[in-house]
Amino acid sequence: MDASAWIAVVREDGEAAGYLEPVTSDYDVVQPRSVLGHVAGEQSGYLAGEDLQCERVISKLIKPRKLKYAPGALSGPLAILEVSPHGIMVADALLVKALAPSEKAIVSWPDVEHCHEPAVSGP
Structure with a gap:
């Protein structure tokens, strides 16, 4: 799988929260992915996916x-x-x-x- 089209989601504090993988060419539907590249929720619209990633807690990595x-x-x-x-x-x-x-x-x-x-x- 090619991850070059993934969009990084960065929180306000500068911490990477994960990625959004485009499901459609216009990024209308995205697949949220963790910072490790694994699926991190259901496919959704771009803004909903971004919000989901920003709400995710980095504590899973700790x-x-x-x-x-x-x-x-x-x-x-x-x-x-x-x-x-x-x-x-x-x-x-x-x-x-x-x-x-x-x-x-x-x-x-x-x-x-x-x-x-x-x-x-x-x-």
Whole structure:
């Protein structure tokens, strides 16, 4: 799936809230997607989709995650450090909380084909 036509939804504080994927060529109908590229609600009109994304809470990213195929140092609970077009950077959640050095890993995204589902999963 080509994500190049997706429109980023940015909250007033500058935080990326997600994306709107056009379903119709005029963006009259869009598919809201999370910052991870996964479907985040029903298809809707552009403004309704934008409002939905702005109301979404980033707290879902704050919860510890696990990698399905993790190297030993990253087999426990992980914290998401950064989400960017280059991937999702994760590290040991307990070490991050303690501000201690930790091995980091990059998980590719957006995983719109769910190739890695649930490579990064919730508790």
